[in-house]
Amino acid sequence: MTNEEIRRKLNGVFQQVFDAPELEVGDATTAEDVPGWDSLAHVNLVVAVEKAFSVRFTTKEVKGLANVGDMIRLIERRAK
């Protein structure tokens, strides 16, 4: 899967989880930028990402994510 494909698919996951069809996320996007992205929604997002990309993250990996860019790099590493 190319970086571009990951981005497109991930954006779709975000739109679905946050119920926001217009939402566009980039590398620098953080929880502060997305309405509703709180600690409750965070794990829902992680679960949705895991499902979409058929990967499994550890708590430590999830805790290390500072923004969407980190998440893309993590998916790239794990989807190989």
Added chain:
Amino acid sequence: MSFLSLSFVLFTVVTLAVFQLSPPRLRPLVLLLASLAFYASHSPVYALLLLGVTLLVHRAARALERRETERAKLRLVALVVTALVVMLAGFKLASALAASPAGSPGEGEGVALRVLVPLGLSYYLFKLIGYLLDVYWEKMPAERSIVALALYASFFPQIVSGPIERAGDFREQLGRLDKLDPASVAAGLRRILFGLFKKIAIADRLAGLVDAVHAQPSAYSSLELLAGAYLFALQLYADFSGVTDIAIGLGQLFGLKGPENFDLPFFTRNLQEYWRRWHMSLTSWLADYLFTPLRMALRDLGQLGLALAILINMVAIGVWHGAAWTYAAFGLLHGVFMVASVLTLKRRDAFFQGRPALSRLRAVTAPLASFHLVVLALVVFRASSLSRAAEYLARFAAGSRGGIAATRFSFRLLHMTPGAMLGILVLAALMEFGNWAMRESGWSRGFLAAPRAYRWALYCGIILVTLGVGHLGEQTFIYAQF
């Protein structure tokens, strides 16, 4: 040494003078020595315990970085965190058993409770556990300096009642002690004044009324019990946000500003929002270090896993206050409310989407409903035992009974005069306006740009009201016992 004592004022002035005169390099050490002296004034033995625990965590974090495999790291961090949690639970349980079977705070047995539990134990252990997990999750490197870590754990403004600052935020500010801003000292003094006003002019004046209705609920009418429940919410808010203001203000004197704990918590649309705005430094800590790992571990269970993680998290918030059934029940109640709210929120939002008239109604009723659920749970929180809480609620629900009309309102029985009650409510409204204005940068800037005479008139007014209506003495803060 209470924050409200003359000896504490003296201690702060001396510490600030020595701090200002010291070269920046030595300032953390000055603050550490002052913090240890402050702690030792409560208990020298427990000061050694605090130092010992800090040393252990310092070494564990450094060792964590040297471990090569993930397994070895996990084993070490699990071992140390478990030991710290067992220590916290052990002290809280022992104190509850020693004090009384119910382990009730705030009454006669409270003295034994305070003697037994080390001051600020729940605050400094949470700080150190959070630090260790941050190092394990590689959110920050291990602290090299034992002085910096010991100061983080023992920092005297935050040791009594929090707020629970994060290690990374503290360290960042610690690195800037050479550039002290005089404006920060002024802001700190303003904040301390506001906190004293909340505590002395509002919280303490409600204590008598709240104590009375909780001591013997059956002697009061439904309306009086309702007032007691509302006013305890106000007392706790004024008390706890007051001590938080003092803690943040004291920190600002030294260029180390702690995190906020409150963000107008009673004006929220739902309970999720309430818990993001009440005791924020604790709830955000639990969200990061307990809820998220739990939720991750239980994620294969779907909605059930979510409900379990929420329930455990909320009960943890409850028993963090102490090993008493009332605190567990308080947490459980909030857990049930929260699960119900979280699991139905999407459906409720969808229902209201196409109904503008009902949506407008909801905008009014939802905050009111949330507030009343909070007040209900606080009755259980404040009660000296579960049976007393049940008595309170049953008496409230019973209405007119035993010759007491449901709507009787006796100021005399509530240890209050109508004038005093009105005065407190006016001051509470001003307090909440102040809380609101503080978070609006336009208002804060406008205030600071106002002529000095106006500002000083306000400060003098607050001081006069606080001294005029409050009783000065060695009062303690409600959250100092947790």
